[in-house]
Amino acid sequence: MRKNLLLGVAVALTAPFFSTPAWRQLVKEFNPAQGSCCRNPLAKYVAAALDDWNQLSRYYADDERMEGEPAQPGRVVFMGDSITDFWNLAGSFPGKPYINRGISGQITSQMLVRMFPDVVDLHPAAVIILAGTNDIAGNYGPETAEMVKENIAAMTELAERHGIRVILCSLTPVSDYTRHKQTTHRPPAEILELNRWIRAYAGKAHATFADYYAATVDGRGIFRKGYSNDGLHPNAQGYKLLAPVAGTAIENALSAPHS
Helix, strand or coil: CHHHHHHHHHHHHHHHHHCCHHHHCCCCCCCCCCCCCCCCHHHHHHHHHHHCCCCCCCCHHHHHHHHCCCCCCCCEEEEECHHHHCCCHHHHCCCCCEEEEECCCCCHHHHHHHHHHHCHHHCCCEEEEECCHHHHCCECECCCHHHHHHHHHHHHHHHHHCCCEEEEECCCCCCCCCCCCCCCCCCHHHHHHHHHHHHHHHHHCCCEEECHHHHHECCCCCECCCCECCCCCECHHHHHHHHHHHHHHHHHHHHCCCC
């Protein structure tokens, strides 16, 4: 009896995946389901993640609009996670054609899938990539350092293959100065290790290196006190530390001769 019951549950759960062939077909328009307004929040999150794990829908409409317009000279795409997502680029770089393509919580494999629609198809002069802190934190499960490095290398090579200058950023440090203790989930030693690789790889790949870490770290090797409200994300004062580093790196990248 129990065996039959379990079998019935399994069939009921898997039936939608096999009983409707149209579900598996490619669609003409990308329009992922938004879900019910009254779903349990966790269930809604899981359903959305399964529908669009890489969150291609986040910038889809804006990407479509921009693809139909001539690319602005000096356009730069900022690719990253929440540290990029929360950055008011218009406030830090008034009048500059800089495009924000950060998505909170993302890891490098998700960003890699977004490279064509959110970067390459927009025909920017350069892309500035800040990625890896969420991989270290294990946001979507365990990864090896090599996996993270290969994802960053793949993003770099893909951009360069399409004539886009690449700026690779060191990860910002974290701190335990606030009530949000960050060093347990993002060990400073692992941040330093990845940063050393990013700097070295940038040189080999003829990419520009932007040292966000040096701009935000204190004498104890953690995020400077008062420049982050949660020990991870820069606050308004913290972004003022990043802006000149990014600005200089962009100038250097755009003025460098093509390799």
